[in-house]
Amino acid sequence: MSHVEQLAYYQQKLAFEMDPADLWLALKADEKIVVVDGRSQAAWQQEHIPGAISLPHRALCMDTTHHLDPTLLYVCYCDGIGCNASTQTALKLLTLGFRVKELIGGLDWWKRDGYATEGHQGRDGTPVSCGC
Numbered sequence: 324m325s326h327v328e329q330l331a332y333y334q335q336k337l338a339f340e341m342d343p344a345d346l347w348l349a350l351k352a353d354e355k356i357v358v359v360d361g362r363s364q365a366a367w368q369q370e371h372i373p374g375a376i377s378l379p380h381r382a383l384c385m386d387t388t389h390h391l392d393p394t395l396l397y398v399c400y401c402d403g404i405g406c407n408a409s410t411q412t413a414l415k416l417l418t419l420g421f422r423v424k425e426l427i428g429g430l431d432w433w434k435r436d437g438y439a440t441e442g443h444q445g446r447d448g449t450p451v452s453c454g455c
Contacts, residue, residue: 361412370442383415403431
């Protein structure tokens with residue numbers, strides 16, 4: 324692989340995903356982002372990223388997304404690395420004409436990094452200090 328190919332790969336990767344620290348900073352800066360939980364409604368009710376909307380990937384279609392603003396960026400997540408609901412959510416939203424990114428690590432890495440959650444099992448965050 325050439326240097327140019329590798330550079331393009333990393334640029335594309337960053338164009339399509341973000342990590343919890345990136346998302347937290349974007350939300351703190353009031354960027355025009357909608358955080359989308361692609362898990363079931365029951366899972367979202369238990370615990371989710373603050374402000375996230377519930378759009379279970381299994382139910383995504385034109386009827387369930389007609390109210391969404393196509394000019395915003397939708398950051399999709401699920402439980403974490405062992406779940407692909409974030410990828411399925413991003414793919415379906417993209418095919419419906421929305422701009423999307425995927426949150427790497429999902430809710431699991433969000434919590435590991437110390438950010439607060441909402442829901443029946445929501446919890447306060449801890450002091451956040453990104454080591455990267």
